[in-house]
Amino acid sequence: MxxxxxxxxxxxxxxxxxxxxxxxxxxxxxCHEGNEALxxxxxxxxxxxxFLYDLKMPGMNGLELSLKTLETAPQSxxxxxxxxxxxxxxxxxxxxAGVKGFIDKSYTDxxxxxxxxxxxxxxxxxxxxxxxxxxxxxxLAVDEHLTxxxxxxxxxxxxxxxxxxxxxxxxxSTRNVEYHLSKIYKxxxxxxxxxxxxxxxxxxxxxxxx
Numbered sequence: 001m002x003x004x005x006x007x008x009x010x011x012x013x014x015x016x017x018x019x020x021x022x023x024x025x026x027x028x029x030x031c032h033e034g035n036e037a038l039x040x041x042x043x044x045x046x047x048x049x050x051f052l053y054d055l056k057m058p059g060m061n062g063l064e065l066s067l068k069t070l071e072t073a074p075q076s077x078x079x080x081x082x083x084x085x086x087x088x089x090x091x092x093x094x095x096x097a098g099v100k101g102f103i104d105k106s107y108t109d110x111x112x113x114x115x116x117x118x119x120x121x122x123x124x125x126x127x128x129x130x131x132x133x134x135x136x137x138x139x140l141a142v143d144e145h146l147t148x149x150x151x152x153x154x155x156x157x158x159x160x161x162x163x164x165x166x167x168x169x170x171x172x173s174t175r176n177v178e179y180h181l182s183k184i185y186k187x188x189x190x191x192x193x194x195x196x197x198x199x200x201x202x203x204x205x206x207x208x209x210x
Contacts, residue, residue, distance in 0.1 A: 002026045003047060004116065007037045007065060008054035008081070013105075017052075017112075024113040034060030034068070041072050050116050051078040052103070056086060063090050063145070066097050077119050079103055089203040093145045101125030150184050151205060153177060158197045158206045 004021060008014050009032050018028040029046065031037040034057065040046070051069060055062040062080050069076050079101040080087070080094060087094075087102060094102075101119050103112055104127050115125050146154065149170070156166045163181070167174045185191060188199045200206045 002049045002116065002120065004028045004050045004052055005031065005037060005040070005048045006052045007031045007034065007057070007062075009033060009057045010054070013054075020109045021113060021116070023109070026113070026116065033057065034065040037065065038068055038072070041069060049077070050119055051076055052116070053078060053080055055080050055082040055090060061090075063093055063097065066094065066099050070098050074098075079115065079119055079125065081105055085204055089205055090145065102127060146184065146187055146205065150180055150187070153180050154184055154196060154200050155206055157181070157193050158200065 002025070004026050006014055006017055006028050007030075008017075011032065014030045014032065018030060021028050029040070029048070031040065037051075041048070051066075053062040053065050053069075057065075060068075062082075066078050066080070069078060076098075078099045080099055081103045083105045101115060101124055103115050103125070107115070107127075119125060152170065153166055156169060161169070163174050163177045167177045170177070181193075181196075184196055188196055188203075190196045190199055197206065
C-alpha cells in the first residue's frame with residue numbers, strides 16, 4: 001500500500017483528501033503543521049512514499065517544509081498543492097529544492113491519485129496551465145525568495161508609507177529599511193519603489209485591501 005504524508009492546516013481539506021486517496025488504496029497520514037510532520041520524519045516512525053504539502057500554511061509554508069524534509073531525507077518525493085496563481089513567486093525555489101511535482105487543488109480525484117502514482121514512478125509533474133503561465137510570465141522571475149521582513153516592508157511600501165514610517169513600525173533604523181529595500185529591488189529586478197510594488201502585485205506578494 002502506498003503511504004502518503006499529507007500536511008495542510010485546513011482540516012476539511014485533509015479529511016476529504018484522506019477519503020479520496022483511500023479509494024485508490026493509499027494510506028494517508030495527516031499532519032496540520034510543519035513541525036509535526038518533521039518530528040514524525042525525524043523519529044522515523046513510519047516509511048513515507050510520497051509527501052503531499054500545501055504551499056500556503058501559517059508558521060511554516062510548503063517551501064520551508066520541503067527544504068527541511070529534504071535535509072533529513074534527500075530522496076523524498078514531494079508534491080506541492082496550490083491554488084490559483086499563488087505558486088508563481090515560489091516556483092524557482094521549489095524546483096531548486098528538489099520538489100517533484102505540483103497539484104492544483106482544482107484537480108479531480110483521479111487526477112490527484114494519478115499524479116501521486118506518476119511521481120512514484122519518477123515523473124516530475126507540472127499542470128499545463130502552470131507551465132503556460134510561467135512561460136508567458138518568464139520576465140516576472142525573481143532572483144531569490146523574499147524574506148518575511150522584506151515582504152512586510154514591500155507591503156508597507158505598497159500602502160504608501162515612507163522609509164521613516166516603516167522604520168518606526170518595524171522598530172528598526174531608516175538605514176536598515178533602505179538596506180532591505182535594496183535587496184528587494186535586486187531580487188525583483190527593479191530599480192524603484194513604484195516598480196517594486198507593481199511587480200510585487202503581479203507576483204501576488206502584496207496582499208490586496210478588501
